[in-house]
Amino acid sequence: MTLGSAEMVDFGMGEYITQKPSKRYPIYTRGNAGEVWPEVAYPLTITLTRIVGEQASARAAINAGVISQKDIQEGPSCFGGVFAGYMYLNLSFGRMIAIRTPGTTIEKSDATYYGSEQQAPKYIPHKDDKNLLASLKILRYGWKMLHTKKISFLETDRSLVQEWQHRLPKILEASNEELVTALREVMHPAMELFTNHLDITGQAGGAVQLLSTICEERLHDRSLALTLLGSLGDVDSAAPSYALWDLGQIVSKNQTLTEEFNKGIDGLEQRLRQSKEHQEFINQFDSFLKEFGSRGPNEWETACETWGTEPASVLVLIDRMRFADITKSPSNRAKKLSENRKQATLQARSQLRGLGLWIFNRSLSASMLFSQARERSKTTIIDLIHVARLISRELAQRTALKTNNGELLDLWFVLENELDDYIKNPLDFTKKITDRKNVRNELSKRIPPFIFEGDFPDPSTWPLREDQDPRKYPELQIGDTLQGFGGCPGVAEGTARIVKDPSQPGALGPGDILIAPLTDPSWTPLFVPAEAVVVNVGGQMSHAVIVSRELGMPCAVAVTNATQVIKDGSRIRVNGATGEVTLLSNPQE
Numbered sequence: 001m002t003l004g005s006a007e008m009v010d011f012g013m014g015e016y017i018t019q020k021p022s023k024r025y026p027i028y029t030r031g032n033a034g035e036v037w038p039e040v041a042y043p044l045t046i047t048l049t050r051i052v053g054e055q056a057s058a059r060a061a062i063n064a065g066v067i068s069q070k071d072i073q074e075g076p077s078c079f080g081g082v083f084a085g086y087m088y089l090n091l092s093f094g095r096m097i098a099i100r101t102p103g104t105t106i107e108k109s110d111a112t113y114y115g116s117e118q119q120a121p122k123y124i125p126h127k128d129d130k131n132l133l134a135s136l137k138i139l140r141y142g143w144k145m146l147h148t149k150k151i152s153f154l155e156t157d158r159s160l161v162q163e164w165q166h167r168l169p170k171i172l173e174a175s176n177e178e179l180v181t182a183l184r185e186v187m188h189p190a191m192e193l194f195t196n197h198l199d200i201t202g203q204a205g206g207a208v209q210l211l212s213t214i215c216e217e218r219l220h221d222r223s224l225a226l227t228l229l230g231s232l233g234d235v236d237s238a239a240p241s242y243a244l245w246d247l248g249q250i251v252s253k254n255q256t257l258t259e260e261f262n263k264g265i266d267g268l269e270q271r272l273r274q275s276k277e278h279q280e281f282i283n284q285f286d287s288f289l290k291e292f293g294s295r296g297p298n299e300w301e302t303a304c305e306t307w308g309t310e311p312a313s314v315l316v317l318i319d320r321m322r323f324a325d326i327t328k329s330p331s332n333r334a335k336k337l338s339e340n341r342k343q344a345t346l347q348a349r350s351q352l353r354g355l356g357l358w359i360f361n362r363s364l365s366a367s368m369l370f371s372q373a374r375e376r377s378k379t380t381i382i383d384l385i386h387v388a389r390l391i392s393r394e395l396a397q398r399t400a401l402k403t404n405n406g407e408l409l410d411l412w413f414v415l416e417n418e419l420d421d422y423i424k425n426p427l428d429f430t431k432k433i434t435d436r437k438n439v440r441n442e443l444s445k446r447i448p449p450f451i452f453e454g455d456f457p458d459p460s461t462w463p464l465r466e467d468q469d470p471r472k473y474p475e476l477q478i479g480d481t482l483q484g485f486g487g488c489p490g491v492a493e494g495t496a497r498i499v500k501d502p503s504q505p506g507a508l509g510p511g512d513i514l515i516a517p518l519t520d521p522s523w524t525p526l527f528v529p530a531e532a533v534v535v536n537v538g539g540q541m542s543h544a545v546i547v548s549r550e551l552g553m554p555c556a557v558a559v560t561n562a563t564q565v566i567k568d569g570s571r572i573r574v575n576g577a578t579g580e581v582t583l584l585s586n587p588q589e
Contacts, residue, residue, distance in 0.1 A: 006018065006019050006046055006047060006050050006082060007019070007020075008043075008415075011084060011439075011458060011459045011460065012458070012459075012460055013438075013439055013442045013443075013459070013460070014435050014436070014438060014439035014442075015435070015436070015439065016043070016084060016085050016436065016439045016440065016443065017041065017043045017046045017047065017082055017085055018082060018083050018084050018085070018456075019077050019081040019082055019083060020075075020077060020081075021077060021081065021083070021452075021454065021455065021456055022074055022075070022077045022078050022081075022090065022092070022093075023074065024074050024078065024092075024126075024128075025074075025077075025078050025090050025092035025093045025096070026092055026453050026454050027090070027091040027092040027095075027120065027121055027451065027452075027453045028080070028081065028083070028088040028089065028090055028091060028092075028451065028452055028453075029088060029089055029091045029120065029450065029451045030086070030087075030088055030089075030448065030449075030450045030451070030537070031089065031091070031110075031450070031451075031537060031538075031539060032089055032538070032539055032541075032542065033080065033087040033088050033089045034087070034450075034518055034537055035518045035519065035520055035537065035538060035542055035543065035544075036087075036300055036520055037086075037087035037298065037300055037301065038297075038298055038517075038518055038520070039298050039301065039304070039444065040084075040085035040086060040440050040443045040444050041082055041085050041086070041087060041301060042301065042302075042303045042409075042412035042413065042440070043412065043413055043414065043415050043436060044302075044303070044392070044411060044412045044413070044414055044415065044416060044419075045301055045302050045303060045412060046082050046085075047415045047416035047417065048183070048184075048187065048302075048388075048416045049187065049190070050082065052187050052190050052191045052194065053194060054079060055191055056191050056192075056194035056195040056197075056198060057079040057080075057198060058072055058079070059195045060195050060198035060199045060202065061079075061097075061198075063195075063199060064137075064138070064141050064199065064202055065134060065136075065137025065138055065140065065141050066097045066100060066101070066134055066137070066138055066141075066202075067097075067134065068134070071096075071128070077090070078090060078093050079093060080093075083448075083452075083456045084443055084448065084456070084459045085440060085443050086443075086448040088452075091110070091120055091451070094109055094110075095109065095110070095123055095129075096126070096129045097109070098110075099129045099130060100129070100130065100131055100134045100135050100138060101135070101138050101142075101206070102135055102138065102139060103209075103210065103213060104206075104209055106123050108209055108212070108213070109205075109209070110539075111485060111539060111540055111558075119450060119451050119560070120451055121451070121453050141203075141206075142206055142210075145203045145206060145207060145366050145370070146207075146359075146362040146363065146366055147362070148203075148366065148369065148370075149365075149369070151200065151369070151370075151373050153196055154196075154373060154376055154377060154380070157192075157193050157196060157377065157380045158380055160189050160192075160193070160384075161189075161193075161380055161383045161384045161387070164186065164189070164384060164387045165383070165387060168387055168390060168391075171391060172390065172391070172394045176395060176398060176399070176423040177420075177423065179391055179394060179395045180395070180419050180420065180423060182391055183388060183391050183392060183395070183419075184416075186384065186387060186388050186391070187388075189384065190381065190384055190385070190388075193377070193380060193381045193384060194381060196377055197374070197377040197378060197380075197381055200370055200373045200374050200377050201374050201377075201541070203366070203370045204367070204370035204371050204373070204374045204541065205541050207363055207366035207367040207369075207370050207371075208225065208229070208367045208371070208540065208541065210359075210363040210366075210367075211225045211228065211229075211360075211363040211364055211367045212225040212540075214356075214359065214360050214363060215228070215348075218351075218352060218356055218360075219348055219351060219352075223486050223489060223577040223578065224344060224348065225367075226486055226487070226488055226489050226549065226576070226577065227340055227341060227344045227489050228341060228344055228345055228348065228364060228367075229341070229367055229368065229371060229549055230337040230338070230340060230341045230488065230489070230549045230550075230552065231333075231334040231335075231337035231338040231341060231549065231550055231552065232368050232371065232372055232549075232550065233334070233338075233550075234372050235371070235372055235375050235546060235547070235550045236375040236376050236378070236379040237375045237378070237379070237521040237524060237543055237546065237547050238330070238375075238524065238546075238547045238550035238551060239292070240288075240292045240295060240521070240524070240525055241330050241524055241525045241527065241528050241547070241551060242330050242331070243288050243291070243292065244288070244314070244317055244318055244321050244525045244528070245321055245324075245329060245330050245331075245528055246284070247281070247284060247285060247288065247318045247321070248318050248320075248321030248322040248324065249322075250280070250281050250284065251281070251318060251322040252322045252323075254281075256277060256278070257272075257278060257281060258322070260272060260275075260278070261315075261318075261319055261322065265312055265315055265316055265319060268312070268315050269311055269312060269315060272285075285311075285314070288307075288314065289307060289308050289311055289314065292307055292308075293306060293307055293308020293309075293386065294306055294307075294308060294382050294383045294385070294386030294389075295307055295382065295521055295522055296308075296309075296310070296313065296522045297313075297501075297502055297503070297520065297522045297523075298520070299382050299385070299386075299520065299521070299522065300382070300385060302385060302388050302389040302392050302412070303392075303409060303412040306386065306389070307522070308386070309389075309393070313502075313503045316502075316503055316504075316505065317502070317505075317525045317526065320505050320508055320509065320525075320526060320529050321525065321528060321529055323509045323510060323529060324509070324510060324528055324529035325510050328510070328528060328529060330528055330550075330551050330552075333551055333552030333553070334550060334551065334552055336552055337549070337550075337552040340489075345364070348360065349361070371546060374541075374546075375543075375546060392411060392412070393408065395411060395423065396408045396409070396410065396411035396412070399411060399422065399423060399426045400426075402426045402427070403426045403427055403430065404427075406426065409437075410426070410429075410433050413432070413433040413436040413437055413440075414429060414432075414433070442459075443459060445464055445465055445466070446459060446462035446463065446464055446465065447462055447463050447464075447465055447468070448462055449462070450537075468564065473561060473564050473565050474565070476565055476566070476567075476570075476583045477583070478583055478584065478585060478586070479582065479583065480582070480583050481580050481581065481582045481583075482559050482560075482562060482565065482566075482580070482581040482582075483559070483579060483580060483581075484534070484535075484556040484557055484558045484559035484560070484562075484579040484580075484581065485538075485539070485540055485556065485557050485558045485579040486555075486556060486575070486576055486577045486578050486579040487533075487535075487538075487540070487542075487544060487545035487548050487549070487555030487556060487557050487576060487579070488545065488548040488549045488552070488553055488554055488555040488576045489554070489576050489577040490532070490552070490553075490554035490576045490577070491554060491573065491574065491575050491576070491577075492513065492531040492532035492554045492573070492574050492576075493531070493571065493572070493573045493574075493584065494511050494512050494513040494530070494531040494532065494571070494572070495511055495512045495513065495569060495570070495571055495572075496512070496513050496515050496534075496566050496567065496568060496569065496570045496571070496572050497512040497513065497514060497515060497530075497568060498515045498563050498566070498567075498568040499514055499515065499516055499526065500516070500517055500563065502522050502523045502526060505526055508526060508529065508530060509529055509530075510529060511531060512529075512530050512531065513530055513531050513532045513533070513534060513572060513574060514526055514527065514530040514532070514533045514534070515533075515534045515535075515562050515563055515566055515568075516533065516534070516535050516536070516544075516563065517535070517536045517537070517563050518535060518536060518537050518538065519533070519535050519538070519542070519543060519544040519547075520543055521543055521547070523544070524543070524544070524547040524551075527547065527548060527551055527553045528551065530553070531554070531574075532553060532554040532555065532556075532574040532576065533548060533553055533554075533555045533556075533574075534555075534556050534557075534559050534562050534566070534572075534574060534581055535555075535556070535557045535558070535559065535562070536558075536559060536560065536561060536562050536563055537557070537558060538557035538558055539557070539558070540557070542557055544557055545557055548576070553576075554574050554575070554576030555574075555576050556574055556575070556576060556579045556580070556581055557579070558579070559579070559581055562581065566581070566583070567586065567587050568587065569587030569588065570583060570584075570585065570586055570587050571583075571584040571585040572584055
């Protein structure tokens with residue numbers, strides 16, 4: 001069954017949503033895509049949003065001048081794609097843009113956006129990769145970027161989303177048919193917002209690459225760019241960490257609240273709400289949910305829970321935060337990092353003259369402006385997606401009641417073009433939904449390739465997650481060093497804590513170093529009580545890097561297989577400037 005750019009294909013385990021890989025741009029990566037969409041996507045979300053995302057990608061790239069319609073005549077999978085439910089970005093396409101961008105290399109582009117170059121196939125030149133006209137347009141685009149002082153459409157986009165948020169209560173009272181109409185209607189502003197987000201992301205990446213190149217070639221220290229971008233302030237994805245810190249402090253300073261948290265997370269919210277004694281905490285907790293309720297693991301996926309739909313997940317984070325030493329306060333860390341940034345900026349300027357100084361100043365200003373704007377634009381989109389999520393949940397609850405043993409998630413196994421029939425007769429879709437659930441479950445059990453070239457590997461050949469034996473990885477010896485990318489400068493030593501789910505942080509606390517498979521904004525509050533963070537994947541524009549720079553947290557990303565190679569309880573050293581992670585001692589038996 002073909003659905004625009006995506007189709008339902010049987011991989012031998014049943015049908016699931018997928019696309020055809022590009023022949024012109026054959027290399028795909030989970031780098032960055034795996035951060036923002038870590039799980040198997042649901043059919044409804046993909047068929048509802050995929051064309052919107054593809055059209056926004058084309059518009060943003062053409063507006064920037066990096067491509068023409070000729071470059072994407074093969075179809076939408078040029079930008080990326082969904083393969084057996086897993087989201088990928090097109091590395092070949094990104095490399096073509098790097099080739100066309102003066103002053104940029106493939107290696108720098110890979111590191112900035114994907115963190116993939118250590119595993120990616122070697123670049124093979126294509127006759128159409130170079131394009132003089134595109135390069136000239138990119139120079140004009142870059143010149144405009146360097147002169148940008150304000151991004152006015154951010155406020156316009158914010159107002160648009162607020163209008164939808166204001167309309168939401170009335171929409172949720174509408175008929176099923178009207179809910180479906182609203183769900184489709186919300187995709188129109190989503191396209192505009194995503195186009196703007198991609199435009200900002202491209203300019204943020206370009207500015208940071210230029211700044212890093214100046215630091216490397218003129219100041220002889222590429223990692224200096226990390227210091228120069230430390231603690232910028234007004235970074236949306238870091239804001240929840242500050243708010244959660246305050247909630248954690250309320251708990252740590254209140255004996256009765258501490259006793260309630262000590263009883264465990266199960267039933268905690270109900271106990272607190274039933275007690276008049278804890279009204280101050282509940283008021284602040286509810287304010288947090290109102291402001292940040294759209295955020296959470298896999299927040300681009302409308303089927304997934306967020307902090308707003310599952311408040312207990314926030315209490316888990318507060319539970320870890322309450323143990324943090326006062327010296328780990330995000331404000332204290334940010335103040336120190338800000339001082340380092342100002343000092344480093346003055347020192348860098350003293351070493352430059354004339355045009356070199358002018359370009360440095362403009363690239364630094366642009367890096368700061370567009371890095372902040374990138375997080376703001378993403379927050380705006382996520383808030384709109386949350387509107388779609390709440391509309392979907394209302395529809396899902398209603399239709400589930402019409403079926404025997406219906407589940408909330410059933411709706412997300414229906415395709416967008418099946419919605420009208422589904423809301424009329426949900427029972428008619430029982431077998432389809434069951435079959436698709438089984439396929440998704442099978443796909444979730446397997447590890448998709450981080451990078452593939454050409455034809456998409458058959459999912460039956462992917463390794464099973466349960467078969468992943470840590471013994472297959474080389475055992476680290478004391479003194480051995482893993483190499484990743486530096487995300488935020490600083491050196492920290494501590495006990496490694498492997499955390500694979502932000503809702504289950506285990507014993508993570510003071511003196512520990514967080515080792516994670518990936519990080520989206522829902523992970524970042526866990527940075528606060530830790531000494532440093534190490535991530536398996538991620539580029540230098542990943543959210544882990546941006547937030548760690550705001551919190552003053554030494555960070556190393558793209559440390560391949562860190563969660564498998566590093567043993568929980570090991571003592572390690574993290575160098576956030578060089579991306580090096582060194583084993584100091586093994587866990588005590």
